[in-house]
Amino acid sequence: MEKVLKTKEVSEELGVNPTTVQRWIKYFNIPCKTNELGHYLIAQKELETLLNIKERLNRGFTMKEIREKSDPVQVVKEKKEKMIATNVLEDKLEQLIIHIEQIERKLSVKADEVVEYQVLQHRSELDSLFTMITKIDERMSKIEQQLPSLEKKVVGGVEDHVPQHIKKTRKNRLMRIFSF
Template sequence: MELKTSAVAKRLGVSTKTVQRWVKKYNIPCTKNEAGHYVFTNEAIEQLEKYKFLGIDEEEKEHAEWEEVEQRLNELERKIDQKADDVVSFQLLQHRREIEEMLQYIQQLEQRIAHLEHQQKTTIVHEQPKQKRRGMISFFL
């Protein structure tokens, strides 16, 4: 019995491209028809079945590799998110520290202003107003 690539692929549960890759990779003995398509004998199909059951087929291997890549990407995204959170937390703490320092400086300035105002008031109170000298003429007026 001779089968075409699509029938063999369906029988093995893989894609036609995978069957074509296996034929080239494992040098499976099969012929080509007039249209250039592979024609498989029972012997060739048995060999393909052996190769399929020996290990993971190429599609599964590619799928497993993609899963690993996707897992690594997810892990990297998680690490990036964590790093971004850490950076934002650090920045918030730094801004808070700066704000607290500014508030402390403002309080010092307010105290200094209050002290200077108090000093100014006490100096004004302690100063006695100068008595005007009256001239002789204004004395008689």
């Protein structure tokens, strides 16, 4: 039967804390048996793996680098575990499409509301302009009605409607000019 060591014995041999040994076993997925209390029982092969890990850490490698270089199969396995199942992805995609359609409907309703508001504003402005044009038209009609009487005054001679005292002063001024 193969000799197995407990975590404390391995930690003393490696010169590290027992929790460090436990952390390495979990992080690097080192296959170790456990006793009835759940403590690790580490065989010679696993001890060599732990010694190798300690040497690489002492040389400056990170735990992630060591894990990726020592067991590429494990890295691939972890990546596969992170992959999403097709049906889950399709469900998420369907939910996303539904959400996009809802946003598009809301956007369309908002755009319609904006256009409706603008049309109402333009309608109000057009009504205001129509009222102004109507008033201008009424004023023009009044002026046109008064035009025939104004034309008679001008055509018939302005002198007829000029007061008498203004006529004399003009006449006197003209006479003075020519009398010199």
